[in-house]
Amino acid sequence: MMHSIIYNLCEGDVALTDSWLRSVLGKPTDKMITKSDRDGLSVRVTPKGKIIFQLRYRWNGKADRIDIGTYPATGLKEARDIALFYRSELEQLRNPKVVKQTKIETAITAKTIEGVLRDWWETAVKNKHVNDKDVLRGFEIHIFPRIGKIPHDDASLHIWLSLLEDIIKKTPATGGKLLQYIKLAHKWGCRRGIIKNSPLMEVTVSDLGVKSNQGDRTLNDNELRLLFSIIDNPSYSLRNKCLIKLCLLFGCRVGELIRAKVSDFDLDSRVWTVPPENHKSGRKVKKPIIRPIIEPAAELIRDLVFLGEGSDYLMPSPSGGHIHKGGHVYICESLNNKMASQLKDYVKWSIHDLRKTMRTGIADLTMPHVAEIMLGHKLLGVWQVYDKHTYLDEQREAYEKWWDKLTKIVYHSPSQKYPA
Structure with missing residues (x-):
């Protein structure tokens, strides 16, 4: 032998x-x-x-x-x-x-946890996802400082779950998103032979105690009235008020507003152009979202431009760029705490729930395909092939009807001069 x-x-x-x-x-x-x-x-x-x-x-x-x-x-x-x-x-x-x-x-040469997640971000997320910087920032805040130096294949399921459960205790939504991103990174790494295992592949957000309210949470009339009474108070932040009301009026994603430049808003032509890099599907379809600006929205936008003191961004940060997306979480948390103290059996809402509230509110005000365009959704089936129309007039009519409906609920009379 x-x-x-x-x-x-x-x-x-x-x-x-x-x-x-x-x-x-x-x-x-x-x-x-x-x-x-x-x-x-x-x-x-x-x-x-x-x-x-x-x-x-x-x-x-x-x-x-x-x-x-x-x-x-x-x-x-x-x-x-x-x-x-x-x-x-x-x-x-x-x-x-x-x-x-x-x-x-x-x-x-074994990849650390930080190395795997950074490689995935550089290859699969950077400049390909509208929230690319937020994804990396989440890792830098919550993952890398605690377990980033551990070789990935040495990290047990227990290590991952202990970390994610600690995050979820403080911010459930953040923990849920991190789980989603980590699982995508693991799947990517396994396919390329960079790592050998994906310990979180069978774990779901519900396993970690996070309850999903996807599709469920919209604000009812009483909640809308209370919300507006809080943000209409002269002592409340004007910028935060404008952000909340514009999200509710347009039904837009918060990132579309936070990343917006003043030049995206043509107040003469009354059109808001959301460039492809600023909306969820933009980098895939390479087309902007075109929304009409009704007068109540124009007033809110003018207020934000005034507060920006000449900044290129509609909602600038002190450093000069746009404010960080995560900032809206604290705005909503503060509003939820104030509302919860005044309503029985209160269920907290997120900024995305304002979008759901708007979509529910316009269901009987316009045609379904117009409502989808207002939200920035891609039309399905033959619509996306043959229908290239922006429906600006139809959108404008729907936005006006929606704001009239909302002001009737909140102020008991429509089309008030005080929309902000």
Whole structure:
């Protein structure tokens, strides 16, 4: 046989024991001591008393050996298990020395959790997703500081769940989104052979105690009246009021407003153009969303332009760019706390629920395909092939009817001069 373990425990020899290993550990000797065990395992004791476990074997007819650990960092039982592992590799015609070197190189080049998530973001998300920077920021805040340096394939399901459950206790929505992004990154990494496992693949947000209200939460008339009474108060932030009302009026995604530049709003032609890079499907369809601006919306936009003091952005940050998307979470949280103190059995809402409220509110005011265009949705079926019309007039009529309907609910009379 070309490849074999060298068995040199001769009759009369005694297998290694912990007591013998302890007796020679750290004891200076005049010469190198070699003592055999079984399955090709042996130890070398240096003149300084260092004990090295070795595996001796033959490969291609030649004797060879590899170090497999030092005592006591590697115990006798563990050394025997490692020797059996390499014996199995040898029987599968794999050279133990090559197997060991491969394991070392794999460990050195192993992707950390941070490395995997960053690679996925750079390859699959950056400049391809409207919220690309928010995705990375979520990792940088919640994931990288705590477990980012751990080799990905060494991270157990318990490590992931402990982290996500801690996040969900504070911000359930954030934890749910992070789970979604991490699972996508794991799937991407496995397909490319970058990682070997995807521990969260079978985990759902409901497993983590996050209740989804997808499609359920809209604000009723009493809640809308209370919401407007809070944000109409002169002491309330004008910018936050404009943000809430524009989201409710247009039914737009909050990111479309937060990223908007003043130049996107043509108040002479009364048209808001949402560029492809600012809306969810824009980078795929490469088309803008075109919305008409009715007078109540124009007043809110003028207020924001005034507050921006010449900024290019409709809602600028102190640093000069647009405000960070996550800022709206705190606005909604504050409003929810105020509303919850005044309403029984109150259920919190998110900024996206204003969009649902608007869609529900216009259901009986316009045709379904016009409502979908107002939301920035892509038309389905033959509509998307043959219908390239922007329906600006139909949208404008629907927005006016919707704001009249809303002001009747909130102020008990339509078309008030005080829309903001």
